[in-house]
Amino acid sequence: MKDTIIKSPHRKTEDEPFKSTRNACKLCAPLGASVAFKGIRGCVPIIHGSQGCATYIRRYLISHYKEPVDIASSNFSEESTIFGGGANCHAAIDNVIRQYQPEVIGMATTCLSETIGDDVNFYIQTYKDLTDRTELPHFVTASTPSYQGSHMDGFHEAVTSIVKSMAEAGETGKHLNIFPGFISPEDLRQIKTILEDFGIDYILLPDYSETLDNPIWDSYKRIPDGGTPIELIKKCGYAHASIEFGTIQNKGSLAGRVKKNTQSSSAGDYLQTRFGVENFRLPMPVGVGLNDQLFEILTKVSGKEIPLKYKKERGRLVDSYVDGHKYIFGKRAVVYGEEDFVLGISAFLNEIGIEVALAASGGESGMLEEEIKKYCPENTEKIISRNGYDYEIIHEWCAENKPDILIGNSKAYYIARDLNIPIVRCGFPIHDRIGGQRIKHIGYTGTQELFDRITNALIGYKQDNSEVGYKYM
Amino acid sequence: MNEILKERKGQIVTKGQDNVAIACEKASLAGSVSQRACVFCGSRVVLYPIADALHLIHGPVGCAAYTWDIRGSLSSGPQLHRLSFTTDLKEKEVVFGGEPKLYNALISLIDQYKPKAAFVYGTCIIGVIGDDMEAVCRRVASEKGIDVIPIMSEGFNGTKKDGYKLACDALSKLIGTDTVTEVPEHSINILGDFNLAGELWMLAEYYRRMGVNLVACMTGDGRIDDVRKAHKAQLNVVQCSGSMIYLAKDMKEKYGTPFMKVSYFGIEDMSDALYEVARFFKSDKMMKQARELVREEISKLLPELQVYREKLEGKRAAIYVGGAFKAISLVKALRLLGMKTVVVGSQTGNQDDYNLLKELCDEGTIIVDDSNPNELSEFVKQTGADLFIGGVKERPIAYKLGLGFCDHNHERKEALAGYEGMLNFAKEVHASVCSPVWKFMK
Numbered sequence: 003m004k005d006t007i008i009k010s011p012h013r014k015t016e017d018e019p020f021k022s023t024r025n026a027c028k029l030c031a032p033l034g035a036s037v038a039f040k041g042i043r044g045c046v047p048i049i050h051g052s053q054g055c056a057t058y059i060r061r062y063l064i065s066h067y068k069e070p071v072d073i074a075s076s077n078f079s080e081e082s083t084i085f086g087g088g089a090n091c092h093a094a095i096d097n098v099i100r101q102y103q104p105e106v107i108g109m110a111t112t113c114l115s116e117t118i119g120d121d122v123n124f125y126i127q128t129y130k131d132l133t134d135r136t137e138l139p140h141f142v143t144a145s146t147p148s149y150q151g152s153h154m155d156g157f158h159e160a161v162t163s164i165v166k167s168m169a170e171a172g173e174t175g176k177h178l179n180i181f182p183g184f185i186s187p188e189d190l191r192q193i194k195t196i197l198e199d200f201g202i203d204y205i206l207l208p209d210y211s212e213t214l215d216n217p218i219w220d221s222y223k224r225i226p227d228g229g230t231p232i233e234l235i236k237k238c239g240y241a242h243a244s245i246e247f248g249t250i251q252n253k254g255s256l257a258g259r260v261k262k263n264t265q266s267s268s269a270g271d272y273l274q275t276r277f278g279v280e281n282f283r284l285p286m287p288v289g290v291g292l293n294d295q296l297f298e299i300l301t302k303v304s305g306k307e308i309p310l311k312y313k314k315e316r317g318r319l320v321d322s323y324v325d326g327h328k329y330i331f332g333k334r335a336v337v338y339g340e341e342d343f344v345l346g347i348s349a350f351l352n353e354i355g356i357e358v359a360l361a362a363s364g365g366e367s368g369m370l371e372e373e374i375k376k377y378c379p380e381n382t383e384k385i386i387s388r389n390g391y392d393y394e395i396i397h398e399w400c401a402e403n404k405p406d407i408l409i410g411n412s413k414a415y416y417i418a419r420d421l422n423i424p425i426v427r428c429g430f431p432i433h434d435r436i437g438g439q440r441i442k443h444i445g446y447t448g449t450q451e452l453f454d455r456i457t458n459a460l461i462g463y464k465q466d467n468s469e470v471g472y473k474y475m
Numbered sequence: 476m477n478e479i480l481k482e483r484k485g486q487i488v489t490k491g492q493d494n495v496a497i498a499c500e501k502a503s504l505a506g507s508v509s510q511r512a513c514v515f516c517g518s519r520v521v522l523y524p525i526a527d528a529l530h531l532i533h534g535p536v537g538c539a540a541y542t543w544d545i546r547g548s549l550s551s552g553p554q555l556h557r558l559s560f561t562t563d564l565k566e567k568e569v570v571f572g573g574e575p576k577l578y579n580a581l582i583s584l585i586d587q588y589k590p591k592a593a594f595v596y597g598t599c600i601i602g603v604i605g606d607d608m609e610a611v612c613r614r615v616a617s618e619k620g621i622d623v624i625p626i627m628s629e630g631f632n633g634t635k636k637d638g639y640k641l642a643c644d645a646l647s648k649l650i651g652t653d654t655v656t657e658v659p660e661h662s663i664n665i666l667g668d669f670n671l672a673g674e675l676w677m678l679a680e681y682y683r684r685m686g687v688n689l690v691a692c693m694t695g696d697g698r699i700d701d702v703r704k705a706h707k708a709q710l711n712v713v714q715c716s717g718s719m720i721y722l723a724k725d726m727k728e729k730y731g732t733p734f735m736k737v738s739y740f741g742i743e744d745m746s747d748a749l750y751e752v753a754r755f756f757k758s759d760k761m762m763k764q765a766r767e768l769v770r771e772e773i774s775k776l777l778p779e780l781q782v783y784r785e786k787l788e789g790k791r792a793a794i795y796v797g798g799a800f801k802a803i804s805l806v807k808a809l810r811l812l813g814m815k816t817v818v819v820g821s822q823t824g825n826q827d828d829y830n831l832l833k834e835l836c837d838e839g840t841i842i843v844d845d846s847n848p849n850e851l852s853e854f855v856k857q858t859g860a861d862l863f864i865g866g867v868k869e870r871p872i873a874y875k876l877g878l879g880f881c882d883h884n885h886e887r888k889e890a891l892a893g894y895e896g897m898l899n900f901a902k903e904v905h906a907s908v909c910s911p912v913w914k915f916m917k
Binding site: 021022023024025026028029030032033048051052053054055056057058059060061062064065068069070071072073074075076077078079080082083090091093094095096097098100101102112113114117118147148149150152216218219221222223224364394413416 | 504507508511512514515516535536541561568579600629633634867
């Protein structure tokens with residue numbers, strides 16, 4: 003590959019004209035929507051477009067989660083493209099109901115169906131009008147053309163849409179809404195444990211901690227167990243407060259959430275505007291600083307003390323920071339992937355003395371730089387933050403700038419291999435290892451795991467490349 | 476048993492019970508969760524291994540992102556095929572047209588990577604927004620002096636098989652453009668091998684030992700210049716007939732090149748593939764060399780296989796793969812291990828393939844076309860299979876049901892073709908079926 007690295011004629015700054023994306027550091031919007039839909043109990047996603055969209059997305063998700071991921075397709079033909087996808091949409095809904103008896107159908111659109119101007123909400127209405135069925139699932143739709151934003155736009159579009167279609171008004175309760183963004187099933191379990199230890203009633207949306215990370219089954223399940231039940235989602239409208247992870251949520255792009263002129267770019271925003279549910283927003287909580295913020299919010303909204311367990315976890319984490327600090331100080335890292343992931347990880351690296359040399363994302367919010375500056379205030383001059391990067395730009399950047407470590411999903415492995423740089427795999431996707439769904443990032447213990455892995459990767463790299471190999475650090 | 480969609484019933488037959496012909500080569504049913512992909516996928520996978528060509532996907536980002544480095548197709552030289560290029564169309568281009576972006580992308584990528592030719596894949600919305608891809612490709616070709624071949628592979632415009640046809644048409648445009656280079660006698664093309672885990676290199680070595688020369692492989696470890704002179708070969712040897720049969724027929728018509736269908740999976744089919752070629756060239760010397768080769772390989776292989784056969788004897792297998800030809804070989808290969816096929820199906824098989832399967836399989840075997848997770852899980856339960864052979868999307872179904880699994884997909888890292896491959900196959904089946912972990916699943 004080395005011979006292909008020449009000065010890139012491609013965009014490295016915003017004002018250079020765009021030519022082509024080479025190894026995209028993003029996916030398309032229906033993928034994100036499908037993941038979000040998988041986090042509702044009894045939900046089967048349907049992608050309204052060609053058969054390939056659903057199959058490719060299934061394959062991509064299965065390779066990460068190592069679980070069956072059933073996503074139906076309305077399987078467009080040439081006729082549907084010319085005359086509209088109504089008939090196929092109806093057939094898909096009907097066949098999904100017959101096969102799965104779902105509680106919810108989540109329908110995501112595609113570039114094709116949006117370009118020809120299909121109105122899926124209208125199709126769903128006509129299906130309801132025409133069908134003989136008496137019991138129908140709940141329908142949620144997400145407008146997710148892949149020419150608008152990335153998979154994260156699709157994810158947040160779906161979450162917001164779910165809340166908009168289900169949340170009801172009521173007398174304010176004690177429960178809390180948690181919108182965790184796109185994190186691992188293990189992270190979701192971690193949040194639940196924290197809230198349960200606090201004794202807080204919560205609604206976690208989406209919750210694919212089981213649906214995309216099942217235990218073994220006695221018999222095959224057409225729809226896996228788990229997911230947030232509709233009854234709970236309805237209560238979002240009268241929660242005590244909402245907490246959202248992710249300050250970017252790709253709201254700078256042209257996604258439907260903003261375009262539809264509701265003035266709300268996220269589920270938390272919507273609930274605040276529509277129902278007056280107070281919304282707390284913080285980056286994906288990685289590191290001591292951001293987790294302190296999270297626990298402070300939890301203390302504030304619940305009026306309860308932080309459980310001793312977490313004070314100890316925090317204490318052990320800081321203790322390990324001390325044990326490891328010398329081996330990592332001043333090392334230069336490249337962090338890449340989804341914007342909110344990159345932001346959380348960068349804030350964490352910043353607090354432990356690893357220099358974020360490049361924070362890059364294929365996402366298109368245009369907000370990454372500003373947010374990184376906000377959460378890494380000491381190093382705003384040093385950190386290069388870029389939206390709209392692809393892996394080949396990152397590759398060329400690394401070849402020129404020789405960072406010490408890559409931190410992010412498995413797709414940059416080829417760069418790590420080419421340039422002999424250690425890589426710590428986290429985030430999404432992890433396609434070349436098992437256990438991607440069980441990687442923990444958030445909370446004090448998630449941070450602990452990441453800290454140990456990053457520190458040991460750097461120690462190990464030095465050891466592997468030393469003349470003699472040694473037995474003590 | 477849970478409901479099988481009634482529109483799908485004709486696509487499922489049980490040998491010994493149903494005496495009707497299986498329904499196949501149909502569009503997938505909406506909402507059925509087919510394991511198939513689309514037209515784009517068909518053309519993309521076939522052309523993907525051509526390593527010195529630029530593969531540019533014209534459309535929004537998804538199609539390129541999902542097919543980045545997707546096949547384990549090895550190249551002995553350039554690695555350009557393993558990069559994923561896309562025009563990454565945005566709303567603006569959807570409204571105002573994507574031609575300028577396509578033009579700029581092609582020019583800059585050709586300048587940077589100096590490919591021997593470029594394939595441009597148009598995805599779903601390209602025709603809909605009215606981009607004239609052919610005109611852009613023509614213009615770039617004349618400016619840059621390389622072939623720039625448009626492939627109108629809108630996902631909705633048929634099935635994956637139609638994508639294979641488009642890929643064959645693209646290759647057909649290149650074939651015959653080298654009129655100068657001479658090829659030695661006893662020369663063949665290998666069609667439909669994609670050099671997964673280096674399989675082509677093993678096959679080419681077998682043929683070399685017999686005195687047979689390889690002109691072009693389409694498309695494993697493929698090179699544009701080899702494709703250009705492929706019409707000079709005396710014979711096309713076609714594997715994975717689903718994808719490449721169109722090209723073989725096209726070459727027969729245009730250049731009179733005869734073709735034969737073969738398979739490289741399992742001892743029987745592999746050996747036949749060598750003998751057939753020797754027979755074609757009517758060379759006693761070649762046949763003698765083939766016999767020696769087969770004898771040598773098999774005498775090495777059989778004692779090693781025996782170890783696995785003893786452990787696997789009597790186990791039951793379910794097969795669900797892309798092409799039916801592969802399924803046929805797998806049934807035979809499993810038999811060699813003492814295993815019985817109880818379910819067999821494919822995404823794209825035709826009537827002839829399924830008839831062959833029906834003939835080959837035992838009574839009670841379920842044969843299925845274009846299946847889905849619900850059906851497959853039911854069939855596996857009904858038949859009590861111990862092993863599933865399939866691709867990425869079938870793997871978790873097998874695992875969730877507590878079955879062993881053998882990866883027979885595009886991204887596998889173990890060569891399964893040839894004699895060496897047969898041993899790898901036995902090892903992999905054994906490693907999965909006989910693992911002690913299953914006891915915890917009970």
